[in-house]
Amino acid sequence: MTDLAKHNRMANAIRFLSADAVEKAKSGHPGLPMGIADVATVLFGQFLKYDPTKPDWPDRDRFVLSAGHGSMLLYSVHYLLGSEDFTIDQLKNFRQLGSLTAGHPEYGHGAGVETTTGPLGQGLANAVGMAIAERHLSEEFGPSLVDHHTYAIVGDGCLMEGISQEAISLAGHLKLRKLIVIWDDNGISIDGKVSLSDSTDQIERFEASGWETISIDGHDPAAIAAALSSARESDKPTLIAAKTTIGYGAPNKGGTEKVHGSPLGAEELEAARKALGWDAAPFEVPSDILDSWRIAGLRSGQARKEWEKRLAETDGEARGEFERRMRGDLPAGFKGALDALKKKLAAEQPNVATRKASERILGTINEAVPETIGGSADLTGSNNTKTAQTKSITPDDFSGRYIHWGIREHGMAAGMNGMALHGGVIPYSGTFLVFSDYARPAMRLSALMKQRVIHVMTHDSIGLGEDGPTHQPVEHYAALRAIPNLNFFRPADITETLECWELALESRKTPSVLALTRQNLASVRKTYDAENLCARGAYILDDSADDPAVTIFASGSEVGLAIEAKALLAAEGIQTRVVSVPSFELFEAQSEDYKASIVGDAPVKIAVETGIRMGWDRFIGADGIFVGMTGFGASAPYQALYEHFGITKEAVAAAAKARLHEKVEG
């Protein structure tokens, strides 16, 4: 058998495993795996540094299937390489409940799935984040421990999504030379030919962002290998534009949208078998071909062993630090450093915006936790995310710890996902809270993937003032609290900000948003408490002497206002309790008893927050009083806005009294 014949049969193994699985599931996307099989065979067979016997090897190459609908490509290839997770039974259970072989690749469902993809363009931006993490860690621990490539396969859909431009332009700017992107240029999308909706010269587009580009026939293994070799030598990120036929081998449907997202059908699948000379039964791979694949799977074993040897020979301290970082454990000194600051803050009682509070706390964190990498989407001075420890990362120097993401909130969030997935770093970065909308698809994915990604989102309410309703979050608290497995924190002062930062860093499986104010806030936590009170999600901050007649629930900047309202009520002898609610999510995780005690049974319950009511009925009931927003904000100095929208201590106190009066009268 010639090399070419062997290559073809190895590629056909991918094609038919993929098509067979889609056929059996009666659902899925055969077109991509069949089209890109030649590229995948060369990439995984000859280039990718990956050891199926040790799939979590830190210095493995990262591979991202950004065009996630072609998930069967990933499952087929990993089965062929000898994955312990992607067995033939898993392939037979493609898209079935409880199988690892989900409709789209899901991180955590089997080794080899480096990220969850499907929502288009995300994987490309994840790959950029992975490549950044690699460059940074390589700088820090040296190329003997960290020196690998990041590969991504993207489709036309990925390249049409706006996020791709953010990823491409940042990667080009940073000269991420170890990033290699393969474009499955098949000219077909769901509606038909790509030319129905796009005429972009992708080569020119990537070159405009400083990429190397190589155009090849995606079915020519020699050309593929040459392109990959060349890409690995480039001093820029490389795009390999691989011209392919979608559903390659399907004689009637291949090359058309018919093969994109539906099973081939028995007849066409049989015809494809004939056309490509594949006579193995469904889900069977001739033993010689399986052997060839398994040998390819073992290819990187030696490199892995050599790397382990180098690690073992590494100075104990550096090795320990590297291993700690890759495990994701926080350094020993972290808790102590934060606690010392907490004591200091309790003594100082500063009156400071929580964004400024965050900056100060970050100074302590970044000193104690060397794996944090900060950043901002071009709002560094507003988000206060840069500290003395975080020198900027530049195209020529990755030793820094701060990324100027540019005005690219979506790419930033997806890039941070990639950094967290890579491991060894903890990404945090900033934008305005209202622009969480721009980043939302990527934030959802970090929640789904259970990644420790921290979003510092400042200017968190009408309290930002003059910039007006386009910049004032109103529905965003509810919208972010709605995302499963995302902790949305809205701290009330500097001490709560510290506690929320601590929780965010310790939440290894949950991304966090810290919603922070532009305006100054008085300290509401008057004494030092060793316990992290915010960990409860909601807690009694300022209790009544006797049973409360009124309980006021509030978050963030409105907690201070609640305390002021309590003073007004106290002047009239009304027993009032103030509950601070920094996190709905952590509150829900408490015991039923604790939750019941916080919700309490005060005759009057009021919630105060500069957002919409949605979600607060949990605390105040459907008949509770909500003092907050009912529509969009406005442009004016912030004090005028609080007055205008009736979010004042007087309004809270008056509403409480009126309701109490009703109850007494009633």
Add this chain to the structure above:
Amino acid sequence: MTDLAKHNRMANAIRFLSADAVEKAKSGHPGLPMGIADVATVLFGQFLKYDPTKPDWPDRDRFVLSAGHGSMLLYSVHYLLGSEDFTIDQLKNFRQLGSLTAGHPEYGHGAGVETTTGPLGQGLANAVGMAIAERHLSEEFGPSLVDHHTYAIVGDGCLMEGISQEAISLAGHLKLRKLIVIWDDNGISIDGKVSLSDSTDQIERFEASGWETISIDGHDPAAIAAALSSARESDKPTLIAAKTTIGYGAPNKGGTEKVHGSPLGAEELEAARKALGWDAAPFEVPSDILDSWRIAGLRSGQARKEWEKRLAETDGEARGEFERRMRGDLPAGFKGALDALKKKLAAEQPNVATRKASERILGTINEAVPETIGGSADLTGSNNTKTAQTKSITPDDFSGRYIHWGIREHGMAAGMNGMALHGGVIPYSGTFLVFSDYARPAMRLSALMKQRVIHVMTHDSIGLGEDGPTHQPVEHYAALRAIPNLNFFRPADITETLECWELALESRKTPSVLALTRQNLASVRKTYDAENLCARGAYILDDSADDPAVTIFASGSEVGLAIEAKALLAAEGIQTRVVSVPSFELFEAQSEDYKASIVGDAPVKIAVETGIRMGWDRFIGADGIFVGMTGFGASAPYQALYEHFGITKEAVAAAAKARLHEKVEG
């Protein structure tokens, strides 16, 4: 005075009005207006077809300040042109409560603000939508009624946002020759030099998408005029890259980020006055310069009068139709056509997915309402948004009524905003509901701008099955219901789908989302009802004979399930009411009495929906039973998922019985 001297003084009028207003407000962005003043002077003074005495003239050129933070540019220019809205007092009240001169330009706050901008990149995509609407209407009504340009000024931030790529690539593909974009190439962003985060060759990037490009000195009025003249002759969209100095004229801060987003300060402002030889007091414009501007304002008056003459001479039917469309009134036959279909559906009782139902209804709507323009983000066959009436729009033929938006959800939503703002068309289009996240920033703006934009969002739950959690909305119902002034509809069958479509089209000031199923649903509306029951937001669909012991609230695909659960409960003699809740927003708009009657006082209240609980406490109370999702979905056939997540008639009936038992026992 030479022409150049006059130009300079006219431009300086913009500069100092803007800088003075920012100074007085102690807040705002002087850098952009000062930098782009020369371009604006030439554009508004010599080119833009706009009549301040008739700012709603339909055939005016559209101008979009995509870099919305430079809002004072717009306010200054319109004051100078003779706007009735932007008086000098308004300028003096920049960024104050109740003024028209909001921090960022807000649509509806004064004529001349064609769209709300501030969130970067949106304006550029709005402009693309406006240019599409122009081409389409020009095709339909002829160039004697519709023949104008769309201009946009964009900054580096706009071009870094991903949405810009979606807009640019679509505009290039469609060859929108009457779209002219001016890039304020000042090399500065908030963090400092743009080169901190970006190295894109924008000229090459735009050319890769098929644009004409022209590079000029943005302070040279002759070059600006020549570029604009040339751009107007191009057969492609044109980018004019205008090299400018941010804060031009400020001797110390000009050309740096210091002048981007903060007042100049008294000293620097005075120094700028000296440097540019401007000796007028704050907010004063020398009368000769004001005269020059006012004359420029009158420039298009003749063209406007000629257009009105042409309109008057237009055949009565065509004129009536044009005027109806521009007013935004629906055609007379619309209600009758929908009602006839509604009767037919009541007789037929089809069992059909609501996305297919929507397609059928759209067939009637598109026949009766010629101003609809449909589309999809490359999911035409899945969203079912194309009907017999909607021929595709192509680069060479804009007479069609269907846009292949490509895989560009964000650009699509922002483009639809631009179409709606332009007027004369009603845009609707499709994607999967989960990808509302990609479109969200633009959807928020259509709500803020009160635009009739209709989103057909299919595959609205775990009911989409195998594609898995990346494609299954869970938090999206709550997240969309959270946006003020957005109607989120989740119809339960084909009749409700028809009613929701009717409401969406009649909601002239509110955008709509129609969340539609992939899977078939039985008809739940058994008889014809002339009233649009969905207009109530929630209504009793299937009542109990006596007072209900159990009320089940449900939306969309779960309404049928609620009815089935009712049958199970009925078999045990438990009185059960089923309330269908197609729209939370319309429900809240009902009278207190009506709302109280729907919420009712059944001992047991249950809500069933394939989303999270958030929002449902409004109906069921904090102690009500919710049968739905608590986290992300999974990949499997949909029936298996409903079972897996316990969203079944049996689960609903069992929960109701258990609670009833508790209550009776208690």
